[in-house]
Amino acid sequence: MSAVKQIICIKWGTKFGPHYVNRLRGMISRNITPPFRLICFTDDGAGLHPDVVVRPLPRFDYEPPKNTLGKWPKSRLWGDLGDITGTVLFLDLDVIVTGNLDDFFTYADPGDTVLATNPQSVKPFEKLGQTSVYRMQVGKLAPLQDIFRADPQGVADEYRFEQRFVTRRAPGGVKFWPKGWVVHFRAHCVPPVPMRYWQTPRIPKGAKIVIFAGSLNPPDAIAGRWSEDDPVRSPAEHLRAAFDGSRRESLPRHLRHYIRPTPWVEELWRD
Known part of the structure; x- marks a missing residue:
């Protein structure tokens, strides 16, 4: 090599x-x-x-x-x-x-x-x-x-x-690659429901690279939203939107599609 x-x-x-x-x-x-x-x-x-x-x-x-x-x-x-x-x-x-x-x-x-x-x-x-x-x-x-x-x-x-x-x-x-070297942000960093409403995504121990697949990219993780098309909401606001008619998807998907802002992504994602 x-x-x-x-x-x-x-x-x-x-x-x-x-x-x-x-x-x-x-x-x-x-x-x-x-x-x-x-x-x-x-x-x-x-x-x-x-x-x-x-x-x-x-x-x-x-x-x-x-x-x-x-x-x-x-x-x-x-x-x-x-x-x-x-x-x-x-x-x-x-x-x-x-x-x-x-x-x-x-x-x-x-x-x-x-x-x-x-x-x-x-x-x-x-x-x-x-x-x-x-x-x-x-x-x-x-x-x-x-x-x-x-x-x-x-x-x-x-x-x-x-x-x-x-x-x-x-x-x-x-x-x-050996298990744990490459982790998926949504699958491995975001806490499960309902903990994701009060816990910030974390870096799993031993992870060398975090990948982002789908519509959730680093700017979204920093802001605390599931995609660039979603508004930034507090946990309470997101839960209210599940029942006030403003959600755009099924109730189970809406409840899953929440993350808190992730400061370590902003800290690491820089020139």
Whole structure:
């Protein structure tokens, strides 16, 4: 494995601004033993920190799946990455780094494809990978691009999520990070109902990275809301909304969809 730890990320469109990349760089720099470099594959490098290595989005000509779950544009990174070669660790832009990252570069064999474990699979007994944090050898997943390019909508319909496709079809199979290294904010940090109404989300002991999936992102955790479309309410206000006709979803979902503001996310999520 290269002496320089290589971390890659991808930014396309307007959902995540440059501050997401810059804050990711800041968190990495405070939690890794140098040398390292962060490479951002993007369609717009404006505003990125000068230490971020900027590369254009790899070309991958296909008709994107429509009305399909999963972050299929990540498939651009499965093949040739130009001058970026060797082993790379991929991080989603909206993760929070809570511990040292060095072990992500020494765990298992450098050529292994290593994924986080998804705690929210709806299929019984399925060990589903999570591609918010995964390591790969550049080019090893290129055969998946060929399969996907041939029938993007068919692949998306069969697997629903790109991480299920990688989990099941990665050449040579996949391995998983040790339990507890990568945790899911909603599943592992937010207290269960009803404690979440008076207890602040916490960082589980030993966690190195907290991932955010779905519509709840770091700014929402900081504010104390389930998504950017939800108002910030006190516990009493949220409970009143459950019965005064202002809730937008079923009663059980409304009662579950509450978190208190999370100061440690604001403390860690900075340049």
